[in-house]
Structures are given as structure tokens and as C-alpha cells.
Amino acid sequence: MSHADSHADSHAEPLGFWNRYIWSQDHKVIAIQYSVTAIAVGLVALVLSNLMRLQIGFPGAFEFIDAASYYQYVTMHGMIMVIYLLTALFLGGFGNYLIPLMLGARDMVFPYLNMLSYWVYLLAVVVLMASFFVPGGPSGAGWTLYPPQSILPGTPGTDGGIVLMLVSLVIFIVAATMGGLNYVTTVLQARARGMTLMRMPLTVWGIFVASILALLAFPALFVSGVMMLFDKLLGTSFFMPAIVSMGQQLDHAGGSPVLFQHLFWFFGHPEVYIVALPAFGIISDLISTHARKNIFGYRMMVWAIVGIGGLSFVVWAHHMYVSGMNPYFGYFFATTTLIIAVPTAIKVYNWVLTLWRGDIHLNVPMLFAIGFISTFVIGGLTGLFLGNVSVDIPLSDTYFVVAHFHMVMGVSPILAIFGGIYHWYPKVTGRMLDDTLGKLHFWVTFLGTYAIYFPMHYLGFLGMPRRYYAYEGYEFIPASAQDLNAFITVAALVVGVTQLVFLFNLGWSAFRGKPAGSNPWGATTLEWQTPQTPPAHGNWGATLPEVHRWAYDYSVPGAARDFIPQNVPQDGDAEGDDGQVWEGHA
């Protein structure tokens, strides 16, 4: 709080084009840089997933998709989506844009570090993309990169691909650490006067706790990545057991592949919540704003975010029931996994109770928010199946798992991202996204993803294994499964193409969209109260905002309008910055 003024003199600085848009230290520009890069690389991953689906739906119809390239698509699709799209977009994109604006700060506390974080992230993306162009192509080890197969001949991309993948991950972790230090310190140090922790919007809470998780979980990926690079390049045996490969006894001996899995999932499970917690926060704010009601159970929502963050570090081995680890571990990890359902369920109940008898505006952000709830509930419930050891063992490595994690970790966060973009785009650009195109985008994406993933649950029950290039000749898979696979592929192609509508909308509306004004949704939080839209460098003009109330004063009894911004004083006929009278607060 005391540092809120530290950049007070920087808001009027004239800057040239390069310093303003390229080597920018402004959190809003960095947020856009992060978002554009993440979406661009996400499109690559989307195309890869459609190529995969072409092979599964119409096996052999496309000659350029051989087994090796199929595995490379699987690997790169997974890694890009989880790390380079979702993590980067939620923390680097939404986190960068919203934390200072929602807290009433002029910028992040370390603007230079923030800029560095983006450029290092871009370097990580470039290194990863370079693996498409090295001999042997990118890694085809599956996104979990389990040794020994990930670095041995026979797996695609074990020449340069896997090395570039690991180097890129290490670089990404450096970038994420620089970003995370900024987000956490800004939340702790740069809040406007009156912005107590419990007056923060839930979006900031979600991003804050997710940043802490990222800071503590990414070191596990760093350690496993560096140790695997040692195994690959220097011939050590951290993870590599004694092994005969292609008829040759290798020099490796005695390493523990399960140790890699423990390290990987010690990162990998919190990663689920690094993505989910910001989504939870965004959805909470979208639902409250567009239902014109205060969020139900704000304190419970905060405690649930913190509780889920803590629990996410003690569930990792539920990814490893079939790994050959000590079977007794399963009891512990199944128990913690089921416990984490409690705070998660609290959040779902609270969203539904916020909607209950609310003044629901079914605009595009709200559609995505409601779509998120149902998708997350479905994906979460199948998580309860898989969290039980005895149910997981037969379902492990089938399409049931693919369906589960795509619903909970793929579709849900992406719906939250879309909802968030439709919600905040008017602040970023000063113009509204086109409503009709937005509704088209929502309905095709929402129904389309259900058409993709619902049938996969059934295929999983049939026992159809994941990560197979072709499914001919397996007696337990009925021929009709192939029809279902063709149907899923068509749905995936339709959903994929529909994203072009979204991209067109993003570009077109930036210039031709309806002017938004400063607060088109009638929202209470500070980012909608900036003197300019889009906010200028320094965000707040000459004086910083003061916060007098929590973030959810919607439909307050006796108030003149159905929302009271956070910077409106409590007493009597208080006036906002625009001269608007807000009337008394009961």
C-alpha cells in the first residue's frame, strides 16, 4: 500500500514507439504481448490436434501423417496447450493486465523484470518451435516425457527435438519465475489505500494463489528437466535404468524412471490448479457482474482457493497408480484427491447460488461462464472416478482419461479464457466485441466440445487405449467405435474452424467495434473506473484511487443503481468520479 505512489511520476512520460509497444515496461502492453504470443502458439497446437484427429477419424487417408509425426503432434499439442498457452495466458496475460488495474496500482512493482519475463517467454517459445525444424523433428515422447523412452532411439525426435523441448521448458520456468515474483509482490505490496486482501476481487485471488503455486511447483519441472538433460547429453543415470536399446547394452545403469514421474507430477498436479485457480477467479467475477448479485460466500471462495492451492501439492501420485510405485501410496493419494473435491464443490455451489434469483444477463461472457460451470462439474466428477485406485486401474491410459482431462483442464479453462476476453476486451481496446459473432463462437465451441469429449468417455469404457496411432486389429474394440471416431473428428474440425470467427472478431472489433465507454457492464471493480479507456500509462492519472468497499456491491438495497464501484465512499450521497450520485449504503 505504501508503495502505491512509487510510480506516481511515471505516468506522463512521453515514450517513442519502440519503448511504448516493443520494449515496453507497461504491464498492459506486456499483457497483450503475452496474450498474442500465447494465442499464436495455441493455434499451432490447435492445428496439431486436428491433424491427430484426422488420423484417428480417417486412418491412413492422409499419407503425410505417419506414426512418428502422429506422436509428435500428440506431444507438442499437449505441451504447448498446458504450458505455453494456458499458463502463459492466465498468468502472463490476464495476471499482467488485471493485477495492477484491479488493485489500484500504477504498474507491477518490478516493471523491468516484467518486460524481461515476456522476452524470455518468447525465447522459450522460439526454442520450442525450432524443434519442428531440426533433423528428426520435435519430441514424440508424449507431453509427460517419461524416461527412458523419451530419450532413447525409437521414440521420434530423440536427436534434437527432446533437447530443445527440455531447454525450452527450463527457459520458460525462468520467465515464469520472473513473472510470478512480480505478481506475488505486487499483490502484497502495491494495493491501493483501502484495498485489504479481503476486498480484492476473486480474479486477483485466483491469480495470486496460482502464482504462488507456480513459483513452488515449477522448480520440480526444472529439476526433472535439468536431470534429464544430464542423462541425455552427459550420460548420467539419474532416471535411466540399465537397458538394452536396439540390441545394444547402453551405458546407463541403476537410475529410477519412477523418480522422474514423482518430480514431474509434483509439478504436474499443481499445474492443473495453476490453470484452474485463475479460471475460478475469472468465472466468479463474471457470474457476479452479469447476474448483478454479490458473489455468494466470498470468504468461502477465498478459503477454497487457498485450500485447493495447499492440497494441490499432496495429490500428485494419483497420476501414478499404475507406475509401479509402492501400492500403499495409493491409499494416501486417493484420500487427498477426494478431499480436494470438497473446496472445489464449495466453489461450484457458490457459483450456482450466485446465479440463483440473480438478474442474469445472458451476454457472451456470461454464456461462457455458465458453460464453464457445467463443463467443470462434468470433468470434475469423472476425476472422482479416476481418483479411486480400483476404478483408475482399468480406465488408466484409455480415452476415458483423455475425455476427463480435456473437460476439466482443456475445455473448462479455455471457456474461462474466452469469457474473460469477451468481458475485458472493451477495457483493453475501448470497443465491444461483436455480439452475434460471439454467440456463434460460444455455441459452436460449447456444443462442439461436448460432441468431441462425451463420446470419448464411452470409448474409454470400451477399453480404447490412448496414444495409439491406429486401432485396427484389436478384437475388443468394436467396428462401430470407428464411426464414433469419425464423428469426433468432424466435430473437432468444426470447433477448430470456428475459432477463426473468434480471431476475426478480435481483429475486426478493435477498429470497427461499438465504442464501449469506460464501464459497459456496470462493474464494481477498479479496472472499470480508470479515467481513460483504454487506461493510459500509469493507469490512474494524477491521483490513485481509494477503496471504500468490497468488490461485489451489486444490487445493494436502497442504492440508486444496481452497482456501486469500489472507490465510492460509504457515507450518504457519495459522488463517484463522474459526478454520479450513488445514494446511501444500508
Next chain:
Amino acid sequence: MSFLDAIAAKPWLPQAAPPPRAGTATAAATVGLRVFLGVISALFGLLTIALLVRSRLPDWQALVGVPGAPLVGLGALWLNTALLAASSVALQAASSAARREHLGAARLALALGGILALAFLGGQGAVWQQFMTSGHFVASNPATSFFYLLTGLHGLHLAGGLVALARATMHAWGEDTVPQLRAGASLCALYWHFLFAVWLLVFALLASPPETLATLADICGIG
């Protein structure tokens, strides 16, 4: 107000905005550094667990306490430990001299701390050299792999700190103001103390005989 008190507040009840924080607030850079130390703790904590897990597998040959072990005497490592401890003490002295506005003393102590830290890195390099001349390379045995990995990562962190220390020292010899010098010196001192503690952990792990590692692994539940 503790974090637990803070999150027990009921924000929907009307209340006047709290007054600005009394007294001197912690600088953002200090908070940022503390958070970063948390990240480094996670990193070395995970490496420790990895080492303990790996040490339970049959091909592990401890660096000490067995015939032919590469760490015959710990003298060189003790000398390096003393250098890093002295470097840490020098930076603490720089920090307190800066607080008492003894500019000259602060400058000298900063420079001395840097030189001692460089000497530590040189000493670690000499131990690497000694390992390699006696035929203990990175892939020779998992214990030596961990030796290179842990000392290397620790050294990299110290080298990163040296960049910050070099900047602080140059500013101190330039025309920097006292508050900036004070902040720089105290941040460097905090980071150095922490890396010294990390080094003690790394040293203890590397110099432990197999029985000690086995006991530690048992305590951690690694069978």
C-alpha cells in the same frame, strides 16, 4: 495483522478505509527477494529428495567413507566454506556500515564480499578439477553426478548474485545516495546468508557417509 486474521475479515460489512500503514513498510524489493528465496528453497529441497531417493538404489557409491571415494579429504571444501562464510560476514558488515552511513567502510566491505565470493567459486572450480583429474566425471557414478549438479546449480545462483553485487558495488563507488546503497547492501547480505545456508545443506549431503543418507531417507519415508 497476520494472514489468517486478514482472511477472516468480513469485507461486505461497511467500514472506513484503514489508515495508511504506520512505520516503515518493507520495501518491495525485500519482499520480492524473500519470495525468490522461497523458490530456491523449493528447488534445492526437491534436489535433496531426488538425491535421497537415488542414494537408496544399489549402484550408489558415496563420495566419502568407502574405499576409492573421490572426496578423500574434506579440506578443500572446508576452505571454500570458510571463504563463503567470510563473504557473507563481509556483506553483513557492508549492510550495517551502510545503515550507520559509514560510506567508506560499506564500499570496502562490499568489494571484499565480492572478492571472497569469487574466491569461493574459484575454490569450487578447483575441487571440480581435482575430481576430474582423479577420473571422477559427471557420469562416473550417480553420487558424482549429484556432486556436479548441486555444486553447479549453487554456483550459478551465487554467480547471479555476483551480478547484483557488482552493480551495487559500482553504484556505491559512484554517486549513489545512501538509501540506495543501504537497500542494495542489505539485499545482497540476505541473499548471501541464504546461499551460505544452502551450501551447508549441499556440503552436508555430499559429505554424508551412506549410513547417514540411509537414515535421512528413512526419516523422509523413502524406502
